[in-house]
Amino acid sequence: MEFRRIPGLPPYVFTIIDGLKVEARRAGRDVIDLGFGNPDIPSPEIAVEKLAEAAHNSRNHRYSSSRGIPKLRQAVASLYARRFGVDLDPDTEVISTIGAKEGFSHLMWVLLQPGDAALVPSPSYPIHIWGPYFAGADARQVGVGPGQDFVENVMEAWEYGWPKPRVVVLSFPHNPTTATVELADLQRLVDWARERDVVLVHDFAYAETAFDGWTPPSILQCEGGREVAVELYSMTKSFSMAGWRVAFLVGNREVVGALAKLKSYLDYGTFQPIQIAATVTLDEAQGYPLEVNEVYQRRRDALCDGLDRAGWAVPRPKGTMFAWAPIPEPYSDMGSIEFARHVITECDVALSPGVGFGAQGDGYVRFALIENEQRIAQAARQLRKGLTRLH
Numbered sequence: 490m491e492f493r494r495i496p497g498l499p500p501y502v503f504t505i506i507d508g509l510k511v512e513a514r515r516a517g518r519d520v521i522d523l524g525f526g527n528p529d530i531p532s533p534e535i536a537v538e539k540l541a542e543a544a545h546n547s548r549n550h551r552y553s554s555s556r557g558i559p560k561l562r563q564a565v566a567s568l569y570a571r572r573f574g575v576d577l578d579p580d581t582e583v584i585s586t587i588g589a590k591e592g593f594s595h596l597m598w599v600l601l602q603p604g605d606a607a608l609v610p611s612p613s614y615p616i617h618i619w620g621p622y623f624a625g626a627d628a629r630q631v632g633v634g635p636g637q638d639f640v641e642n643v644m645e646a647w648e649y650g651w652p653k654p655r656v657v658v659l660s661f662p663h664n665p666t667t668a669t670v671e672l673a674d675l676q677r678l679v680d681w682a683r684e685r686d687v688v689l690v691h692d693f694a695y696a697e698t699a700f701d702g703w704t705p706p707s708i709l710q711c712e713g714g715r716e717v718a719v720e721l722y723s724m725t726k727s728f729s730m731a732g733w734r735v736a737f738l739v740g741n742r743e744v745v746g747a748l749a750k751l752k753s754y755l756d757y758g759t760f761q762p763i764q765i766a767a768t769v770t771l772d773e774a775q776g777y778p779l780e781v782n783e784v785y786q787r788r789r790d791a792l793c794d795g796l797d798r799a800g801w802a803v804p805r806p807k808g809t810m811f812a813w814a815p816i817p818e819p820y821s822d823m824g825s826i827e828f829a830r831h832v833i834t835e836c837d838v839a840l841s842p843g844v845g846f847g848a849q850g851d852g853y854v855r856f857a858l859i860e861n862e863q864r865i866a867q868a869a870r871q872l873r874k875g876l877t878r879l880h
Contacts, residue, residue, distance in 0.1 A: 494623060503845050506829050510839045521868040524839040526664070526810060526857040530729040530781055533774040536766045543762035553761040555752040557585025557737070561764045564771035565722065565737045571775070572696075573707040581742040582715070584749050587759050588734035589694055589723040592748070594620045595755065596719070596738065599747040600656050600688055601626035607656040608646050610639065612843060612850035614664045617692065621656070629654060630847065634666030634813070635804070640674050644681060657682065660692035662705055662808025665846045665855045669699075669807050672706040679711040679718060688744060689718040697727035697778035699808040700786045709740055719744045726810060727778040728770055734759060735767045785810050788858040788865055795869020800879040803856075812856040813843075819878035825851045836875030838868045 506524055513520045543549050556562070562579035569575045577583055586592025593616055601607060603625035609617045611630030621628040631646050633639045643657055657678070661670040682689050691708040699705050708718045719740035724730040738745055758764065770777070792812055793805045803814040816828050823831065825842035832854075833839050841857070843850030858865070873879070 497622070498619070503841055505826060506833060506839055506842065509830060509833045513833065513837065518837050520833065520837045520839055521860060521864055521871070522839045523856045523858075523860060523865070523868060524841045525859070526841075527859060528726060528729050528731045528810065529859050530784055532730045532733065533728060533770050533777045535774050536728070536730060536733075536770040539769045540762050540766040543765040546762075549761040549765065551761070552757040553759070553764060555756050555758045556749050557583070557758060558761065558764050558768070561585055561768040561771075562737075564768045565739065568722075568771055568775075569707070569709070569739065573710050575707060575709045577709075577739055578742070582739055582745055584738050584745050584752070585758060585764065586721070586736045586738055586748075586752075587756065589692060589721045589725070589736040590616050591734070592721055592736055592738050593617070593690070593692060594623060595751055596690065596744070596748050597621050597624040597626070597656075599751050600624075600690075600744070604652065605656075606650060606652055606654040607658060608643055608650075608654045609658040610660060610663065611848075612665055612846035612853075614660065614692070615846065617658050617660065618847065621658075626656075630849070632849065633663055634668050634849075635815075637668070639668070639670070640678050640681075643678065647685070647687070653685070654687070656688050656690060658690050658692070659708075660694065662695040662699060662806075664694065664809055665811055665841070665843070665850065665853075666813045667804075667806035667809045667811055669703065670706065672710055675706055675708050675714075676711045679708065679714050679716075682717040683713050687717065688741070691718060691720040693720045694723050695726055695809045696722055698782060698785060698810055700782070700789060701807060703807045705808060715740050715742075717741065724767060724770070727781065728774070729777075729781050730767070730770075733763050733767065735763060785858050787862055788860075791862040791865045792856055792858065792869060795866050796872065799869055799873035799876065801872065801876070810858045812858070814840075814854050814856060816852055816854065817876065817879055820876070821852075825854055829854055832872065832875070836868075836871045838871055838875075 723736035843853035
């Protein structure tokens with residue numbers, strides 16, 4: 490049988506490491522999994538309680554609204570006013586999505602078509618590259634990460650590209666490279682986009698996941714931001730609600746309205762009890778992201794301190810739940826898949842190969858901070874023991 494879109498997808502390289510992990514565990518080995526970024530911190534208790542309560546009400550078993558219930562959109566608008574000083578109209582500038590990946594993918598459908606082009610970060614969270622491709626458009630990769638000026642790279646790629654890209658995808662703090670951005674750089678990008686009829690799409694998945702007193706800026710804080718930009722805010726990492734699939738597209742009302750129209754044909758929104766629970770969580774558990782953040786910061790410190798002792802210098806990330814680690818020089822003859830394979834075989838630690846995020850990531854591996862501090866410290870000790878070329 491002949492399929493469309495599927496044949497062009499590359500093999501998901503993370504499955505290689507996942508297969509080795511499963512094999513090792515079947516053999517009785519205790520593999521510490523720092524690969525897949527699946528949050529392990531429990532969701533807020535109030536979210537669970539409200540979900541159970543709402544699920545018992547049969548009125549909530551009916552179709553919901555694909556835009557999100559009004560109180561949920563109001564709660565998001567209140568969060569943006571409180572957190573970023575941005576006043577959003579919950580009726581026209583906020584829409585609920587079934588997770589950020591769904592929102593992003595369908596957003597590409599309304600912004601792009603065959604013959605169009607988008608500029609996307611590279612290395613990249615895979616959907617940032619494949620979302621434009623699924624819409625039939627060209628995804629042109631722009632360098633981000635250590636030693637890169639992403640904003641400058643975007644401007645240069647637009648200048649020399651043809652046809653001119655009509656969408657720029659960005660995401661800070663960035664997965665996988667943990668690169669950060671300051672408000673002044675976002676303002677440069679907004680000023681540039683306003684002159685060129687370019688839509689900026691900011692995936693703000695790690696809006697609340699930042700360390701050492703640094704605060705990630707929202708692109709909507711920029712002067713003129715809502716003229717050219719939309720932002721995806723997710724409850725996955727900040728409120729540790731990964732499986733709930735609750736996210737929001739906020740910003741430019743024309744873009745939000747276009748996505749709302751498309752979604753009205755595609756879905757009826759997230760299960761209403763989840764929306765009700767999310768509303769109460771946003772309103773009544775405002776301090777939970779800070780608690781989650783403190784856990785990730787302690788884990789980051791445990792990882793970086795342990796790797797330092799092992800002789801593997803890894804930059805200390807200012808945001809995200811990851812560390813982006815250059816393959817140590819004594820192992821530089823290996824690509825990221827071979828190195829990750831070596832680490833799981835010799836150290837019983839699972840990591841994500843950097844090439845899974847694009848060819849530019851091949852000199853790196855990604856650590857996910859998804860185990861407790863003791864397990865992370867143990868992983869660092871196992872790396873020190875198993876990576877014999879480091880000492």
